Amino acid sequence: MHLGMIGLGRMGGNMADRLRAAGHTVVGYDRDPNVSDVASLEELVAALPAPRNVWVMVPAGAPTQSTIDELGGLLEPGDLVIEGGNSHFHDDQRNAEQLATKDIHYVDTGVSGGVWGKTEGYGLMVGASEEDFERVLPIMDALRPEGPRKEGLVHAGRVGAGHFTKMVHNGIEYGLMQAYAEGYELMAAHEDLVTDPGAVLGAWRRGTVVRSWLLDLMVRALDQDPGLDDIQGYVEDSGEGRWTIDAAIDSAVPVPAIAASLFARFSSRQVDSPAMRMVAAMRKQFGGHATKPADGTGPAGS
Numbered sequence: 001m002h003l004g005m006i007g008l009g010r011m012g013g014n015m016a017d018r019l020r021a022a023g024h025t026v027v028g029y030d031r032d033p034n035v036s037d038v039a040s041l042e043e044l045v046a047a048l049p050a051p052r053n054v055w056v057m058v059p060a061g062a063p064t065q066s067t068i069d070e071l072g073g074l075l076e077p078g079d080l081v082i083e084g085g086n087s088h089f090h091d092d093q094r095n096a097e098q099l100a101t102k103d104i105h106y107v108d109t110g111v112s113g114g115v116w117g118k119t120e121g122y123g124l125m126v127g128a129s130e131e132d133f134e135r136v137l138p139i140m141d142a143l144r145p146e147g148p149r150k151e152g153l154v155h156a157g158r159v160g161a162g163h164f165t166k167m168v169h170n171g172i173e174y175g176l177m178q179a180y181a182e183g184y185e186l187m188a189a190h191e192d193l194v195t196d197p198g199a200v201l202g203a204w205r206r207g208t209v210v211r212s213w214l215l216d217l218m219v220r221a222l223d224q225d226p227g228l229d230d231i232q233g234y235v236e237d238s239g240e241g242r243w244t245i246d247a248a249i250d251s252a253v254p255v256p257a258i259a260a261s262l263f264a265r266f267s268s269r270q271v272d273s274p275a276m277r278m279v280a281a282m283r284k285q286f287g288g289h290a291t292k293p294a295d296g297t298g299p300a301g302s
């Protein structure tokens with residue numbers, strides 16, 4: 001198949017390579033002329049045979065929205081846009097409605113696998129009509145991991161379902177990472193008992209209930225930097241965790257593990273938390289418990 005790939009960064013560049021290796025013809029566009037096959041979106045559209053299929057893989061938010069808006073003015077009836085970045089599912093639904101007025105089709109696809117996807121294949125969650133899903137299946141089959149289709153690719157539902165399920169996937173990822181990390185800290189805090197927490201994690205990779213790729217990556221990180229001395233305990237979030245909590249609140253579904261993991265990331269960015277200063281102040285007020293001076297000197301209170 002012919003495909004236009006917009007955004008040739010860590011994801012789009014590798015995906016274009018994987019698609020070409022599978023025999024597809026990919027025309028890539030990126031604002032960096034050193035990696036781009038064409039100089040503009042106009043040229044990209046002109047280089048593709050109609051009906052066109054175009055994959056958008058630029059940063060989520062404004063860059064994705066402006067790209068889709070521009071495509072809306074360039075593509076023709078019967079063409080199709082696949083949005084593969086981490087968009088909010090409401091944005092997909094709005095964009096699909098907008099493009100449908102010009103008879104331009106829209107498919108939202110949650111993509112998982114990161115930089116490893118080029119060789120391992122990408123986990124794909126697709127939101128589309130039956131007809132559009134069938135249309136893009138050759139592309140999805142080339143991107144997904146080898147093996148049974150149902151173990152790497154899902155037609156999750158109508159437009160929006162691809163990014164809704166990717167959002168939930170990322171929420172789960174937050175909770176899993178937090179639980180692994182807390183277990184690691186707990187073992188490391190008992191070095192008189194557990195001589196090598198990294199070795200325990202390594203042993204957990206086979207035979208145990210908690211074996212997983214995230215566990216493999218944790219062991220890899222410790223191999224590269226035992227004690228993680230080169231990394232600060234500061235963790236960003238890219239939006240999907242917050243959206244997961246929003247969706248849970250909308251539907252009154254309790255998600256305490258995911259919520260706690262998101263809030264742990266917020267805490268990681270505070271050197272000195274106003275809330276915990278207030279807790280210390282209240283303990284002092286009601287019980288006369290000692291507080292630690294703001295300059296960090298002196299003993300902690302009881």
Ligand SMILES: NC(=O)c1ccc[n+]([C@@H]2O[C@H](COP(=O)([O-])OP(=O)(O)OC[C@H]3O[C@@H](n4cnc5c(N)ncnc54)[C@H](OP(=O)(O)O)[C@@H]3O)[C@@H](O)[C@H]2O)c1
Nearest residue numbers: 007009010011012030031057058059060063085086111114
């Ligand atoms: N990285 C992951 O593990 C991962 C996994 C799943 C999904 N995603 C999603 O996939 C999308 C791409 O992520 P990425 O990690 O590949 O990001 P990235 O490495 O920053 O690549 C994005 C590429 O798009 C280019 N670009 C930005 N705005 C553009 C525009 N308006 N037109 C054309 N090209 C533009 C960027 O150029 P500049 O470098 O000049 O800005 C860059 O080359 C994001 O929506 C992300 O959320 C990422």
